[in-house]
Amino acid sequence: MSLICRRPIPKGRLQIRTSFYLTANQSVSQVMVERFPQNPILTKADIRPSHPDWVVECVLNPGVFRFDGKIWLLLRIAERPVQRAGMVSFPVMNGDGKFHIMEFSLKDSLLDLSDSRMVGYNGATYLSTMSHLRLVCSEDGVHFREPEDLPAQIFGQGALETLGIEDCRVSFIDGAYHLTYTQVSENGVGVGLMRTQDWRNFSRDGMILPPHNKDCALFEEKIGGRYYCLHRPSGLGPGGNFIWMAASPDLQHWGRHQCILNTREKWWDSVRVGAGASPIKTSEGWLEIYHGADHRHRYCLGAVLLDLHDPSKVLARSKDPLLEPVYDYEQSGFFGNVVFTNGHIVDGDAITIYYGASDEVICGATLSVEGVLAALLRGD
Numbered sequence: 072m073s074l075i076c077r078r079p080i081p082k083g084r085l086q087i088r089t090s091f092y093l094t095a096n097q098s099v100s101q102v103m104v105e106r107f108p109q110n111p112i113l114t115k116a117d118i119r120p121s122h123p124d125w126v127v128e129c130v131l132n133p134g135v136f137r138f139d140g141k142i143w144l145l146l147r148i149a150e151r152p153v154q155r156a157g158m159v160s161f162p163v164m165n166g167d168g169k170f171h172i173m174e175f176s177l178k179d180s181l182l183d184l185s186d187s188r189m190v191g192y193n194g195a196t197y198l199s200t201m202s203h204l205r206l207v208c209s210e211d212g213v214h215f216r217e218p219e220d221l222p223a224q225i226f227g228q229g230a231l232e233t234l235g236i237e238d239c240r241v242s243f244i245d246g247a248y249h250l251t252y253t254q255v256s257e258n259g260v261g262v263g264l265m266r267t268q269d270w271r272n273f274s275r276d277g278m279i280l281p282p283h284n285k286d287c288a289l290f291e292e293k294i295g296g297r298y299y300c301l302h303r304p305s306g307l308g309p310g311g312n313f314i315w316m317a318a319s320p321d322l323q324h325w326g327r328h329q330c331i332l333n334t335r336e337k338w339w340d341s342v343r344v345g346a347g348a349s350p351i352k353t354s355e356g357w358l359e360i361y362h363g364a365d366h367r368h369r370y371c372l373g374a375v376l377l378d379l380h381d382p383s384k385v386l387a388r389s390k391d392p393l394l395e396p397v398y399d400y401e402q403s404g405f406f407g408n409v410v411f412t413n414g415h416i417v418d419g420d421a422i423t424i425y426y427g428a429s430d431e432v433i434c435g436a437t438l439s440v441e442g443v444l445a446a447l448l449r450g451d
Contacts, residue, residue, distance in 0.1 A: 103438045103446065104394050109213055111400050111432035117215075118148055121203065121224060122170075125150045125162075128200050129405045132427040134241035135348065135414030136248060138270060141208040142416060144215060144425060145225075145239050145250070146433065149200035149405075161190055162201040166230045173197065187406055188430075198255065202235035203227065206270070212416070212423060213435065221270050231256050231278055236263065240413045242289040242349045244298075249322065251287040251300070254278055262287040262302060264322065276323055280304075286314075286345035288413070289322070290357070290382070298322050299382055301331075301346035301359065312343030314361065316383050329383045332361070332375060339392050340373060341365045347412045350377065351422065355444050357382050360393065360424065362411050370409040371395040372426070376447050387447035394436060396428065404429025 115127040129149035136143050152160050152172055159182070160174035175182050175192055183191030190197045204225040207215040217223045227236045231254045239252035250265040259282025267273045280287060286303035297318040305312045314332035317325040334341050340363020350357035357377040364370045373389035396408045412426040420440045428434050 103442050105437045106398075107213060107435040107437075110398070110434040110436075111428060112213055112435055113144075113146070113207070113215060113433035115431060118146070118205065120150055121148070121226075122150070122152075124152055126153050129202075129430050130427070130433055131202075131430055132238045132411050133414050133425050133433060134204075134239040134250065134252075135416055135425050136241040136243065137416065138208075138248075141210055142212045143206060143208045144414065144433070145241055146205045146207060147202050147237050147239070147427075148205045149202045149235075149430075151200045159184065159190060159199075161197060161199050163197065164201070164227060164233045164235075166233065168226070168228060170201070198234050200235075202237045202255075204236060204239055204252070225265075225273075227254070228275065231258060231261065231263070233257060238285065238413055240288050240346075240348055242291050244289065244291050244322070249289055251279075251289060253285045259283055260285055279323055279325060280317075286413075288346040288349050288359070291349050292352070294380065294382060300325065301350070303343075303345040305343075312345070314344050314346055331377070331383050331385060332388070334363070339363055339365055339369070339371050339395070342368075347372070347424075348415050350382070351415075351417055351440065352379070353440060353444060355448065356386050358440065358443065360412060360415070360422075363392075368406075368408065369396065370411050372410055372412060372424075374443050374447060376444070387450070389447065390451060393438065393443070394424075394426070398428075400432055400434070401428040404431030406430035410434075 115130050118127050120127050127150050131147040133144035133146045158174050160172050162170045164170050181193040190199050206223045208218050209215040234255040237253040239250050242249045247266050247268050252263050254261050254263040261278045261282045262280035262284050264276040264279045265273050284304045288301045290299040302315050313330050316329050316331050318327040319325045342364050344363045347360040350359040356379050359375050371392035372394040373392050376387040378384035394410050396402050396410050402408050407429045409429050410426050412424045415422050415424040422438050425435050
């Protein structure tokens with residue numbers, strides 16, 4: 072048996088492939104994903120730092136949306152000051168939006184730099200970089216630039232964002248763009264919500280899911296009169312880094328929490344799982360592309376299918392990853408062996424995902440909705 076899925080290529084888009092062929096002895100990971108031949112499409116060299124004496128260390132994990140006839144990425148940009156010899160320094164923001172620089176000697180015995188993403192000092196933990204959100208746009212979905220007529224940078228504000236804002240998902244709901252993103256401070260890591268209709272004026276609704284929580288993806292329509300989201304609480308003790316679901320009457324107050332997707336011991340998603348972008352509504356159910364990581368901190372992408380009327384019910388789940396780090400730009404970087412997505416564009420049967428690789432570059436890939444569904448329902 073073979074499955075042929077043909078998809079239209081939107082005007083102005085790069086044509087990578089217009090047909091997928093999936094035979095009975097092939098898994099979805101073997102044939103379903105087509106990386107952009109231009110990958111990586113954005114690197115840290117393409118992004119100017121927000122301060123003249125800072126350097127961009129990472130370009131990561133964009134939210135994705137359409138606006139004003141273009142495709143937009145809301146990048147996470149991680150920066151820090153130019154490093155002095157023998158020292159490590161990083162920025163911290165106080166509650167009124169001003170930055171100050173913390174600096175320690177590399178010879179200090181109280182310093183812990185075992186994780187490139189963190190700076191530990193005398194029992195306290197900081198981030199080695201400060202993240203903000205940066206807009207870029209494109210007519211063809213491949214070549215991106217900063218806009219000239221919109222504010223391109225969104226920085227953290229207030230006491231709950233002193234260590235930055237990260238990994239924004241963008242969902243279009245009730246005529247407005249809803250931004251769910253990670254708020255980071257000395258108080259913990261939680262989920263914030265912003266809204267905009269024109270990308271010039273924003274309302275900030277504050278923290279909607281308290282620490283420790285991240286990876287919040289909103290369903291873009293109500294189900295049974297309620298809004299739903301996927302999220303990822305975690306903590307010490309029993310439990311783990313699992314995907315949960317919650318319901319809300321207004322997108323601000325969340326309840327009816329349920330754990331719907333656990334990690335799988337000895338699998339590619341054995342240590343943590345987290346939602347990608349908004350679930351995609353299909354005839355078979357809600358299709359969610361999620362990330363999973365193993366004990367080696369190797370991040371891959373998989374898929375899960377949820378019931379249309381009760382999305383807490385899991386109908387099918389990837390055995391093999393849809394996308395895993397195999398190219399040099401996915402294996403080597405600021406934090407290597409990572410592919411991570413929280414944004415995509417859907418055109419009929421075609422999904423174009425934009426993903427961060429090795430916490431340093433942005434890449435693109437295409438896949439087929441029907442092809443992924445067929446593989447999931449077959450048990451691939």
